[in-house]
Amino acid sequence: MLTTEPFFSAPLEPKLQAIRNRLRPGQQVIADWQAGPLAVSAVPGAGKSTGMAGAAALVIARHQLNRRRQLVVVTFTRSAVASIRAKIRSHLRELGLPQGSFLVNTLHGLALNIAGSQPELSGVRADLKAVLQPSQKARFLRQAVDQWIAENPQPFQLLIEGRAFDGEETERQRRQFILRSEILPALAQEVVQEARSSGLSPNQVREISRQVSEEVEFSVLGVAAGLYERYERILRAANAIDYDDMILGALRVLEDPVARQIWQERVFAVFEDEAQDSSPLQTRLLEILSQSETDGSNLVRVGDPNQAINSTFTPADPRFFNDFCDQCGSSERLAILDQAGRSSRIIIDAANFVLNWVNQSSLVGRERAFRPQQIQSVDAGDPQADANPAPEGRGLELLAPRDIYHSAQLLGARALELLKANPDRTAAVLVRQHNQSRFLCEQLQFLQKDHGIVVYDTEQRERRSRVPAQMLALLQFINRPHSPDNLKNALSVLLERQLIPSQDLNALAVDPERFLYPGPLDPALSATQAQIRRKCAGLLRARLELPLFNLIPFVALALGYDASELATADKLTERIVQQVYSQGAHPSLNAVLGVLNDIVLSENFEAVEVEDPEVRYIRPGQLTVITMHKAKGLDWDYVFIPFLHERLIPGQPYVPASAQFLGDFTLPEVARAQIRAYVHGDEVPSVGEAWRRAGELKAAEEFRLLYVAMTRAKRLLWMSAEKSTPFSWNNLEMMQDTAKACPILKPLAQRFPSSLVPC
Structure with missing residues (x-):
């Protein structure tokens, strides 16, 4: 006691x-x-x-x-x-x-x-350089996949056949490619992470697999155990360690x-x-x-x-x-x-309402999304300065704009009103996805241009840090365009930069020659595919038309880099030139790729900061655009949370169309649910039950993420669900005119009717 x-x-x-x-x-x-x-x-x-x-x-x-x-x-x-x-x-x-x-x-x-x-007892050297970096771990996982495929042709064939397989060779190649490049590496990553953190060996994972009543021709955990076993073997052979x-x-x-x-x-x-x-x-x-x-x-x-x-x-x-x-x-x-002085009373009440409503709903199934504990205001005389401050305006504002552009317009106008009246206060926009951040920063530039209010994009530094990896992907494609992996990696970068429309990249990458150099007997490309092909052809022409060390600046411009990213690309070029010549190597694209690959694997390349390197996420008079995950641990006077739709919160586990030949589930989520059930002492679920639990786990976490986002606000919490929103934030031209709002918003509006803002 x-x-x-x-x-x-x-x-x-x-x-x-x-x-x-x-x-x-x-x-x-x-x-x-x-x-x-x-x-x-x-x-x-x-x-x-x-x-x-x-x-x-x-x-x-x-x-x-x-x-x-x-x-x-x-x-x-x-x-x-x-x-x-x-x-x-x-x-x-x-x-x-x-x-x-x-x-x-x-x-x-x-x-x-x-x-x-x-x-001598641990088998671990006290040398941080020996710790496996994420990019190195990804390479080891791919090696484990290749070894498993080579040593297990029959189980691999079962995966290829999956369901609805007619033996057609093009479809066989497509399934082989996506299994090798995406599905099995993701499964290996998941089982290595879950099993090692729980102290389970490959043999123990294999034993768990025998407890499962399988609904498919293959054992998910059986395959996972084989991948895990080969990863361990590769790790030991390389004399490397990872964080586990x-x-x-x-x-x-x-x-x-x-x-x-x-x-x-x-x-x-x-x-x-x-x-x-x-x-x-x-x-x-x-x-x-x-x-x-x-x-x-x-x-x-x-x-x-x-x-x-x-x-x-x-x-x-x-x-x-x-x-x-x-x-x-x-x-x-x-x-x-349970006492917190951060937020005004109405924000606390809204957060508590969300907690109680979700726990009483059936949206998270058997998962307990929240521990039933309520936030309380602090006592009078609390030492925290300005504890539980008075709300700004309504304190809680709920809106239903026409579309995402209308939402950005309303958000910008409200932020301008607040920060002009209170320049010593802080404000932030919290988004669920990275590409929403980019959209908002573009739409809100008028605040900085016309009114001097800085719109700080917290994703800028992360995008700069990805410059070496993006360069490596594009230059590997330029060097060996007939490699399906190289083509897919290059297309992934172009898609991430929103330079090509959203597509099934596997379908394009499985046969690079047919896609890049279609013959008269090949099926005609669609207009979108032809557009993507022209982009790739332009990159390949650069190999013939430009001097070697001009390729990186060219690719940087082709990717639409901003000033900071261009400066980072210039710094990267200088370093590559120095290292190529210092090694006495003949200047060639292969030599450049060798140096660039080492830089990416070592992950020690510092991006160039054009702005003040000490800039903070929380600065008075500034509007910070940040993801909900990254906002944890921070707070602002005014918090805006747009784009609250059912497809994202709570969302559903997603099976990509390219992977549906295996079934209506994804292997990593099934493996995670099965391993966690075993660790908790529960009955290990079948594939279908594991997939259902994965959905419950995701829903519970998404509601907790929304709760975290709401509790970042001190004086004003602004939330919106737009009536029209994109099907995918990678393609803003395809809009969904009847988008469903996050299910918590309607009951929240019923509980706080004065918070509804007409728009």
Whole structure:
């Protein structure tokens, strides 16, 4: 049971009490922690890091911690590491206590320290350069796919036949190509990520597959186990490790009794932030590290399961943290941080309404989308400045514009009105997809051009960082245009840059010669395909007409790069020229591709910042355009959330037309659902049931993402669902005139009728 008895030593008691008194009631529960496990479930804006920092200082003072006996604080990102470290140091300076009494790190950083301390036990070198980069991992996964196909011709044939296969050779080639280039690499990526983070070996995945009553001719997890096994083999042969190897290596060290005792004597307790994003292996590592001889595990886990928005593309699963909270709650070791001073009352009420409505609806099936905890306003006299501020205008504004252009017009006018009247305040537009960000930045340029309000596109830096990979894809195509992979990669870049219409790229890439050089007996290309072919032909002509080192500037212009991207391409050209000549190689396109491939694999090329490199997402008088995922952890006075439609939130798992020959499901989602069911101790579902659960998982996460987006707002939350919206944001010409709004908007409008804004 938690205790609140006095524990301060006399000399420091007044200062310690002052730190504690500055905390909210929920935060004080963390500050009063003395030993044993503690779960802290927080709401958005509750001040998790503030509470953790204050509690950390009190723990350090109370137990006289030092370099030999430290408090370990683990968080999710490097930026969060810096923030929490600074807050703890500030408290320790105030108390006059040593700064070496605590350690703040990311979980992978902590695992690498443990694994690298005894490489003979972990099998992991303490060398960050040895960690597999994402592009290298993708290459290893492709190699695993190629090996599996070569060694398993019969199962591969079953995949090719799928359903409705008439034996036609062109269709066979198309299915082979998409299996090798897309479907199987995606399955390998998913099973490697899910299985390794859960501590499952390839053989264990194979055993799980035997528990499944299959509805198709092939076993999804059986194929996945084979891919996983070959990936492990390739990884060992390359003497490389990936991020999961850090955790596994650290656990191998802690399995040794002597090493475990050394580490446990060094660590007094572990405070974990963002615990909703932990995997089973990560949790196991922290439990062992925080083990105490008398009190069990001195582990304080702080998180918000309602802000778990990574579980559909990472091994994170909020169910693990929810289970931990329930276990701690049964022994009165659960604290709720439910007071938040960020938002005005109507925004809090709207967020709470969404939480309750979704949990009571049938849209997420058996999944529990939200932990049932309500955001509460802070008490009078709260130390947070301007806590629960007065709303701006209606506080919550709900609109139904004619189309996306009308929506951008209304949004821009409202942002202009607000920021002109209050230039010291902040504003942001939160979007679900990256291409929506680009559209809005183009539509809102009048704010900057005519009124001096900066429209800051947070995707610009990410687009600049993709310049080397895009160049590699285009130059590989120019060098070997008859490769189906090279053609598809080049078309993918052109599609990403919205330079060609949305198409089934596999159908074009499966036979490059027929597409690029059609003969008189070949089927005629459609008008759209002919347009794409001309774009490709223009790139190929450049190989013949331009000097070698002019190819990158040419491709940069062909891709429509902006000033920053062009500057990055120029820098890339200079580096390639230097490295080609420094290696003594004959200047050739193959030499350029070799250098460029090394740059992409090493992932250490810094993009050029034309604007101030210290620019922030939150700047007074600026309108920031940012994705909902990237907005987590941030807040603004005014938040705009346009394009809220059912197709995106909650959406449905999507089966690409090119992959429907396997069935009405996708292999990665089925494998994920089956592995997670096993890890949670549930019955492993069949393919159809696993696909249904994947849909529920996606719906639950999409509603949590919307909840996160809504709770970024302080004074005004503006939300819209347009009556006409694109079928695909890659092609704005094809509009859907009867787009269905996100299902939460109608009940939200009924609950807050005064928030409806006529337009």
